[in-house]
Amino acid sequence: MIIENSPTILSVQGLRASINGTEILKGIDLTVRSGEIHAIMGLNGSGKSTFAKVLAGHSAYEVTGGIIQFEGKNLLELPPEERARAGLFLAFQYPIEIPGVANTQFLRLAYNTVQAQRGKEELDPLEFDDFVREKMKLLEMKPDFLDRSVNEGFSGGEKKRNEILQMALLEPKLSILDETDSGLDIDALKIVASGVNRLTNKDNATILVTHYQRLLDYIVPDFVHIMQAGRIVMTGGKELALELETRGYDWISANKQQAMAGVRA
Amino acid sequence: MSAVLQSLVNQPYKHGFVTDIESDIAPKGLNEDIIRLISAKKNEPEWLLSFRLQAYQKWLTMTEPEWQNVHYPKIDFQAISYYSAPKPKKKLASMDEVDPELLRTFEKLGVPMHERAALAGVAVDVIFDSVSVATTYKQKLAEVGIIFCSISEAVHTHPELVQKYLGTVVPVGDNYFAALNSAVFTDGSFCFIPKGVKCPMDLSTYFRINTEGSGQFERTLIIAEEGASVSYLEGCTAPRFDTNQLHAAVVELIALDNADIKYSTVQNWYAGDEKGIGGIYNFVTKRGLAKGANSRISWTQVETGSAITWKYPSCILRGDNSVGEFYSVAVTNNYQQADTGTKMIHIGKNTRSTIVSKGITAGHSNSSYRGLVRIAPTAENARNYSQCDSMLIGDQCGAHTFPYIQVHNNSATVEHEASTSKIGEDQLFYFSQRGIGAEEAVSMIINGFCKDVFQQLPMEFAVEATKLLSFKLEGSVG
Numbered sequence: 086m087i088i089e090n091s092p093t094i095l096s097v098q099g100l101r102a103s104i105n106g107t108e109i110l111k112g113i114d115l116t117v118r119s120g121e122i123h124a125i126m127g128l129n130g131s132g133k134s135t136f137a138k139v140l141a142g143h144s145a146y147e148v149t150g151g152i153i154q155f156e157g158k159n160l161l162e163l164p165p166e167e168r169a170r171a172g173l174f175l176a177f178q179y180p181i182e183i184p185g186v187a188n189t190q191f192l193r194l195a196y197n198t199v200q201a202q203r204g205k206e207e208l209d210p211l212e213f214d215d216f217v218r219e220k221m222k223l224l225e226m227k228p229d230f231l232d233r234s235v236n237e238g239f240s241g242g243e244k245k246r247n248e249i250l251q252m253a254l255l256e257p258k259l260s261i262l263d264e265t266d267s268g269l270d271i272d273a274l275k276i277v278a279s280g281v282n283r284l285t286n287k288d289n290a291t292i293l294v295t296h297y298q299r300l301l302d303y304i305v306p307d308f309v310h311i312m313q314a315g316r317i318v319m320t321g322g323k324e325l326a327l328e329l330e331t332r333g334y335d336w337i338s339a340n341k342q343q344a345m346a347g348v349r350a
Numbered sequence: 351m352s353a354v355l356q357s358l359v360n361q362p363y364k365h366g367f368v369t370d371i372e373s374d375i376a377p378k379g380l381n382e383d384i385i386r387l388i389s390a391k392k393n394e395p396e397w398l399l400s401f402r403l404q405a406y407q408k409w410l411t412m413t414e415p416e417w418q419n420v421h422y423p424k425i426d427f428q429a430i431s432y433y434s435a436p437k438p439k440k441k442l443a444s445m446d447e448v449d450p451e452l453l454r455t456f457e458k459l460g461v462p463m464h465e466r467a468a469l470a471g472v473a474v475d476v477i478f479d480s481v482s483v484a485t486t487y488k489q490k491l492a493e494v495g496i497i498f499c500s501i502s503e504a505v506h507t508h509p510e511l512v513q514k515y516l517g518t519v520v521p522v523g524d525n526y527f528a529a530l531n532s533a534v535f536t537d538g539s540f541c542f543i544p545k546g547v548k549c550p551m552d553l554s555t556y557f558r559i560n561t562e563g564s565g566q567f568e569r570t571l572i573i574a575e576e577g578a579s580v581s582y583l584e585g586c587t588a589p590r591f592d593t594n595q596l597h598a599a600v601v602e603l604i605a606l607d608n609a610d611i612k613y614s615t616v617q618n619w620y621a622g623d624e625k626g627i628g629g630i631y632n633f634v635t636k637r638g639l640a641k642g643a644n645s646r647i648s649w650t651q652v653e654t655g656s657a658i659t660w661k662y663p664s665c666i667l668r669g670d671n672s673v674g675e676f677y678s679v680a681v682t683n684n685y686q687q688a689d690t691g692t693k694m695i696h697i698g699k700n701t702r703s704t705i706v707s708k709g710i711t712a713g714h715s716n717s718s719y720r721g722l723v724r725i726a727p728t729a730e731n732a733r734n735y736s737q738c739d740s741m742l743i744g745d746q747c748g749a750h751t752f753p754y755i756q757v758h759n760n761s762a763t764v765e766h767e768a769s770t771s772k773i774g775e776d777q778l779f780y781f782s783q784r785g786i787g788a789e790e791a792v793s794m795i796i797n798g799f800c801k802d803v804f805q806q807l808p809m810e811f812a813v814e815a816t817k818l819l820s821f822k823l824e825g826s827v828g
């Protein structure tokens with residue numbers, strides 16, 4: 086929801102980043118306020134995941150210009166774990182497998198780390214077990230995922246659900262969901278979407294990276310941004326995603342200028 | 351390798367210090383006179399002197415092995431001093447009489463031994479350099495007929511047992527370093543569990559190399575009679591030195607019918623600095639003979655230290671239905687080298703062996719698993735399962751696997767599995783995106799990787815092992 090004068094959670098200006106000397110992000114501007122849901126769409130390779138990882142602080146990318154402020158703090162000064170503890174969450178497009186580390190152990194450590202940061206109570210393994218099982222019910226996940234190694238042998242959809250489970254546990258200020266809908270069957274999509282909807286409120290914000298309008302039927306964005314070659318070239322309301330679906334990206338290229346005005350302006 | 355990984359694996363050795371206790375050191379070099387001197391200093395019986403001399407003669411005819419996948423400058427055996435002992439003092443009646451300097455050393459190691467002994471119910475036979483200076487819990491053990499003392503003491507108090515078993519599992523001429531050890535060993539542990547006795551506590555020895563330039567030649571002999579069982583713990587660490595130190599121990603285990611010996615090691619000797627200077631050469635011969643029917647020999651090792659590790663704790667499964675186990679974690683970092691593994695020799699019927707080897711390789715280090723499974727023609731229905739996993743941290747290290755399988759009986763089942771994995775930057779990023787720092791992440795991944803082995807360790811040892819791995823692989827991130 087767009088709330089008049091709500092505080093800015095994320096402010097990105099002129100962000101440039103490269104990997105191995107190749108510039109991928111070429112000047113991104115984005116402002117996300119508390120309560121808002123933003124969708125970022127764009128062709129494969131346009132830089133959406135790169136943007137997400139740069140926000141989260143992946144060390145493989147070099148930030149060559151611009152500023153990122155997160156709740157007024159200079160995000161670029163913080164190592165990735167501190168960004169996470171400050172409330173920035175990234176649901177990965179390709180969640181990584183961690184053999185040998187039990188999911189429950191991993192989830193509990195993550196949870197307790199964030200709790201400690203917020204000066205809140207940490208949970209022992211038994212308390213955590215009850216707590217996490219409740220959260221799993223919301224996502225209709227079977228409890229056996231707790232004892233398995235983190236993401237190891239999980240199906241594509243199961244991995245995505247495990248990401249949203251972590252979002253539910255960590256209650257982030259800003260969640261970036263990178264193609265969480267890809268690989269989900271239609272039932273799972275509804276479950277995950279309703280999980281996300283339950284987690285969004287006026288005090289947090291969400292960025293959805295997606296290729297499909299379908300997700301946006303369930304999680305309705307306040308803003309839709311189109312990314313092209315490392316820039317946000319067009320910004321609109323939720324109807325922009327529909328427009329894109331019927332007209333395709335060629336239409337975007339032709340209408341960049343006009344669209345740059347955006348809804349906020 | 352990323353800066354994060356780099357700093358993680360470049361953690362300086364935390365146990366580098368030298369305790370100043372006056373030592374009584376033999377002149378450098380090896381010859382018959384030196385051997386006679388060692389034997390005389392220790393007031394040994396004639397048969398032991400001839401055992402030593404026979405070993406020495408064998409050694410003279412042998413050459414240093416070169417087949418292993420490790421590299422080091424030639425050892426000058428004449429530059430080593432073969433005897434070093436704290437100056438003889440009056441016999442110690444209790445732990446209070448132990449040199450406080452020595453106690454402080456153990457404290458620095460994080461092993462307050464009296465506390466340990468009392469709290470954990472562990473009898474600690476403290477080996478300092480080569481001579482035992484304190485033995486606790488002996489009384490308690492004696493009540494059930496268990497003998498647990500230094501081997502030099504056993505030579506005097508139970509000569510018939512030592513003479514009966516010494517060199518029966520590892521013959522004097524078994525290999526170059528075993529021959530050397532047999533010629534010059536100064537001390538070690540002796541443990542005898544009589545028929546039907548289950549040892550009421552874990553027996554533990556903390557080894558420590560202290561005098562610069564003095565070789566260490568420990569000799570350990572453990573015998574479990576029919577139906578007896580024992581769990582033995584060996585742990586060690588060493589101070590920081592710049593010259594390489596040779597350690598060539600021999601451990602012999604003998605299990606009679608229905609006996610069970612579990613031998614666990616956590617090894618954290620000085621590994622050399624981050625450039626590979628200094629560190630211990632750890633060339634050890636460890637072998638267990640499952641002599642009786644239904645006997646079991648189980649080796650668990652966590653090898654984190656030494657510049658070079660070269661050891662293959664082995665099981666000779668002679669008794670029918672006997673069981674051999676080998677659980678190993680070997681961690682190498684910087685310029686460490688390790689060539690380790692096991693040998694399972696199946697001779698008896700229905701013998702079974704399990705090998706679980708986990709190699710963690712970081713920095714510029716090199717690690718090899720070398721395992722032999724031999725099924726003799728007599729070993730009807732023998733079974734072996736081997737699993738060798740390697741974990742690489744960074745991209746400048748190497749892990750190698752050399753399985754040797756010799757099956758001479760068609761009824762045997764031999765299974766071998768191997769895997770190699772890597773702690774990748776993306777894994778660490780995943781952890782950090784959930785607020786978990788790199789140190790904790792590495793420790794979690796490593797502990798998960800080693801779980802199957804750590805489960806085999808006695809509880810408090812498992813805790814110590816976990817800490818050791820952290821010493822090895824974690825550092826201040828930044």
Ligand SMILES: Nc1ncnc2c1ncn2[C@@H]1O[C@H](COP(=O)(O)OP(=O)(O)OP(=O)(O)O)[C@@H](O)[C@H]1O
Pocket residue numbers: 104105107109127128129130131132133134135136178
């Ligand atoms: N290590 C690298 N070296 C060079 N180019 C890279 C590297 N990593 C990523 N890229 C390139 O960066 C560009 C952006 O990739 P990114 O993953 O951000 O795209 P995306 O918009 O998320 O695409 P998709 O919709 O397929 O997920 C791609 O062209 C990709 O090939």
Ligand SMILES: [Mg+2]
Pocket residue numbers: 133134135178263264
């Ligand atoms: Mg992507």
